[in-house]
Amino acid sequence: MLDRPRNHEPIPWRHSVISTPLYTAATVYTGGLALGVMEDLGATLPLGWMGLGSAAGVITASASRFVRAKGQNGWRRWYHTGFTAVWTSATYTWLNWTAHGSPWTFAAASIVAGAAATFTPLYAVDRWLRQDIIAAQWADEVSQVPRGVSGQWHQLLLDVGAQGVEVGRPRDTRSGYALPLLLTQTTFEGLLGLLPLLETRHGDLRTGALQLRRSPSGKASEAVLFVATRDVLSETAPLPEDVHPLSIREPLTLGLLESGEPLEILFRQNSIFIAGKKGSGKSVFLHVIIAAITRCTDAVIWMIDLAQGNTAKRWLRPWAEGWKDRHGDLIDRPILDWVATDHEEAVRLLNASLAVGDGRARRMKGGKIRPSAKVPALIVISDENPDLMAVNPGAVQTKTRSVKKGRKAAVDFVDTGQRGTGPNTGGGEINSQYDTVIGMKFREKAEGQFVFSGFYNQVDLSKLPGNGSMYILDEARLKEGGIGPERAKGHFVNDDDEDDDGKQLDDIEQLAVDRWAIRPDLDPESQRDADEYGYADRWSAERTAWLAEALGLETAAHVSATGDKTAGQPRTAATATSRPPALPDLDDYINRHKDWKPGQPQAVEQQPEQEEETDPALQEAIAAAVREAERIAEAAVPPQTRRHPRRDEVTQWVRDSGDDGITVAQVRERLQALYPGDTPPSDTAVQKWFAEHEHITKPKRGLYVWAEKEDS
Template sequence: MTEKTVSRDRRSPKELTLTKKKPGDDTRLPPLDWARGHGPITGALSATTGAAAVALLGTATGMPEGWPLVIGAAGAIGHGIGHSVRRKLTVRSVVARAASWLVAGGWTTWAMAHGPLSWAAAGSLAALGVGTWAAASHTAAWEEIAEEERFSAAAQAASAELDTKRRVIAREWQDRIKRVATVDVKVIAVEFWETGAGYSLEAELPGGGVTWDRIGARSRALASDARLPLGCTVRVEEGEAQGLVVLDVMTKNIMREERLYPEDYSPLSLLTGIPWGLRPTGEEIAVFLREACALILGPPGSGKSTFMDVIIAGFARCVDVVTWVIDLKQGAVGIPWVTPWLEARGLIEPDDPDDKAPDGTKPGIDWLASTPKEAIRMLKAALRINRARQLHYQKLMRKMDTTLLPISPDLPQIEILIDEGAEILAHANNRREPEKRELAELIREGMRTTRAMGIRKVLTAVDGNVSTIGDTVVKRFSPVSAALTSGENSGHNVAKLFPRARIDTSQLNEKGAGIIADSGADGFAATEFKGWKSQPSMVRKVVLATNGRRIELDDISAQAAGDDYRDRWSPERAGWLVVAANAARLGEVPDGGEETAAPATTTAVLDPAEPPAAPDTRRRKSLGLSYEQKGTEDPDVLAAQFMAEIDKRFGTTEEPQRPSGQPQPDNDGDGDDNGKGRRTRSLGLSYERNTAEPSPPSDTAPAEDTTESTPAPSAEGPDWLPQALEVIEAAGTTGMKVGQIAGLVKRDRKTVRQALQDAVARNQLVYRENGPQSVFLHPDHT
């Protein structure tokens, strides 16, 4: 009855607010609400006062005595009968309403004939009011009971229909499981998903030692027998008790739907879970990373980069997480997350002059490393923080009676996201590249030793082969695992991460789709999931929406990290961000190799929260650099001036000599270069020039390695060879066949084979002979 009363209150929120009592008005009566309908009491008062008013007015004006009776009869027919029938009220309500109109009309006629001011008229009018109130109360209660009965009958009918549907599905799947898996089960429950994308079955297994694995092994055959739509699977897992099995049956392929990251940037906490995607049921999958590292596998084209943005967005929304990013591919993953900050400080021009990031915008991530040197600084700082926290927060942990550091906004967890981080571990025994070898050792040490003090890692890799990730350490310390399956037709990533999962991954071929699991104590079994799609505009929105909530590192940790942390945004170490952004704005991408340190006069640290200085009318300050404002001058002249300033400040790297007749790169400015270097477009493919690959600045020049090293690639060969080398390197340990390369570069197999064999002779490639499966590999992947 309470819900019914609320549902009948049709006042707007504004009207409801206006009728609330104000502080100090406890002695006043509640204000009248003239918009509400009549109840039994107000209805009776309205009827009696109306009859008395008509009798007095009629007597004073000489109204014919039969008119009130006619009005009462009209009200009885129109309101008492017609309106009640239209609202489907009960017979009691129809009789009570019609009688009230007739009695009121009859009393008015009598009062006009004998005088409405007599005691007899007043007494009979009071009796009329009490009778009307009693009849209205009785019929109102009766209507409530009748309405509940109607609702109950409708609910019972719907439940009966649903139960009938459940029984049909239960019998159908009992027969199907017996026919396909030769297991005679009894379905005891059927639950439909709220999203309408499928349903779940719970069944009892027969005796005789039959386990749920027997049905799980036939999951694909069950989906085929059920004629499910393409992309829909049957997932089988053990029930809450032994002897029970649960089947999740997808009837609608939500994996095929492209879903953008939800525009909900509300605060999150690492301790309550971070959403990473959607289950087949449409529910969000939340991961808990307080004690867990995570491993993400995804081949090219699987949506891994988009998934990285989703992960960073979740960390940015957390009020107890500080995010560090390592991306040795020129910082491509992290650059969009610091662009609004550069924009707010006036270091780069906004894409939309009318939508500039506001002053006070901070970087969306706390630290970005794009070179091995900077990554080594970051990981060493993390180890120092681990030791400092272990020493200084013992009293706090004793107070909280825990061996784990109590993570909070005042004492945040450090999440280090390393793109292609698992593949760096493959360099653990690589003597030819000491920096990457040291980096691999630091990653493994951090995964082993920093769990209790709140420093965890999220690593990605193309595949899960031991030759790629070095060893199995990363898997042992990564209970949260995900394998993106789009573009991975062999299914070995899923087999490496989830060897016991009985999931048909052949149909999970949409970008962002895959398998995810958490093998921790409070985790979940391997299940299909669909990650959200991110866009550059989403990254910008997350950075601006969470700007006031993103926290800073605690003082103890910041002091332990030292100058490596304090100077992370200094001109010498972060100036490359502005160089790349401004060069791209002028249509140029700066060339150069390993950058040298900036002059000592530019060593001041740029506080991300510090407001930008007032801009000069002619030039803007940057991270140790300046550039001319766009004006009426020739763009070529501006570009030349800017490049000359870069050469003067940071030095240059000479372009290698090209063979005569080889075309110069067509620097048309398109393509996502992320500040890597000049691009050349040919045959519809794009690649970076290996001969002049720039990298973000480091504080010192790399030490010369005296050990044996792979010879640098030669510039010899046809013009399409650099593209082929780039594609073969991206293929990793799998390598590529001659036919695949020939199809990419649109040349005949004989020509391609000869050019690739010449590259092998120059030590640019390695040939793995295996009959029809022979492939060419990059030397780094042998």
């Protein structure tokens, strides 16, 4: 790993007892051939002067060796001198002989080979007698710390107490340089703890500029120190303008690591959680994620956006308003396949995702699904996830099952929240399923323990510089030798809807325009699985009223009633000043625009009139009356015969647990997490429920499993 000789010889090519005599013999023979060529070409060689020069060379080499061996015992000193005199005499004799005769004979080559074989053991003795001198020379060379970057870090490591760390030659990286290290005394963990002190000692480095990683070789004695001289986290990394198709099976680039390397995340078989306070850059990062996934030819996005659809509506606007792309083609479908902006729709979407995963699992022959354009991956993105998980038990149950069961069926999740605690994510079961965790800026360092519980001392989310900076903990990188959360900067895309002068911006919308035709449709089988939960009419006027209101569009029901002939048409100069177009129903919109050409009139099919909606206040009054009647009826039942309201739900948990089963302690823990205001049933009560149920068995102590009874 380090660029230095592995023995004590300071001159690199003088390493081996065998190779050195062979190298010398080859050099001498080549010199003789050169003299032979000159003679064959008719050159007159000064043989007398060559003889005198040879004698002088032998005397000079012998005297020099005698002087350099001054520190050794008398007989050793004379051996070194004699050995030098003998081999230099043999060399000069050969050269003078070739000037008289011819080196182009087998006999001449045999003489040189014989001489090499003779001098090899003599050279071995010479080296053995000089081993102390060689070791001293190497020690002196090591003590003279190499100059430059390696030398500086060698001394810094010694200064902070890192003994036995050898520094190799630096190599450039995108954010600075990397130094290979050989650890002979200080351990990897010990050196890791010295990084803050090294940054301080260096003087010119910012906090967090040093990263220590294990060597790709996997050896405990080798490591790599990354030094960042460029402050990646303080820079703005604009989202690249590339729009060429990608695959969800490959990692998608979302920014830069602090080392300057690309921040890449694999979304296939990977559940992701993103935490950060308001204003930390979560929304922008979600836009970056959507921009990457919508370039995939084998992925479909469903989105839960409980912040009034603020993230999703920008991506839907080009479709809803009838924009055209750069080729002049009408954008006739939304780039996001399903969007939920309220709890009811969100639970419906989650149930559908579970149905898709179950359906695919039934149809699989084994193994896992490989996403393709025909059977694309389903990525479920949740913005403001705590708004759903903290208050909706039905969503938590469905989400837990989906996250567990969807992995092999190409159904994966990306969730965001303002904290990393259980109520924000849906509890410990969901938390344990996240493969990649991202923490963005928080006000307090203590928040790091909720996001990266096992790396609290390595992470300070309060000191992240600027929006869009983050720590990322990726299980895949941990398996490749990572040591914990890495700092990174996400790509930036402007999500402002207007500039300082009040001019409307459409940066996000343009991303949708560039990508709308890339993404595939959900496969027909999965569509049928999801139909039970309203997939077919997900873009109906009633369920997309939020989008029509947000964009100032009229609903399809209003258009049907008024007979507006401009509904659904692309906006042109002629219609720009008229009433806004209606938000189209997806299937109807595709059919109406399928054969449309610019300049042709478009007909709008009349929709059946909608039934008049009931007064919301009246609906609420009726619901309150029903709840009160249920409460009175329940109170009338004697306590000894009253059924616990959570009993059926707990029974379902046993069924959902499959072969793994569930314990009473796990039941009570989940009840406390989902219903913090309720008094959980006692252990005895839960055990009694299980004992009385015909399908629940107890294969071993404390564990309850669902078992279907065979027909008799």
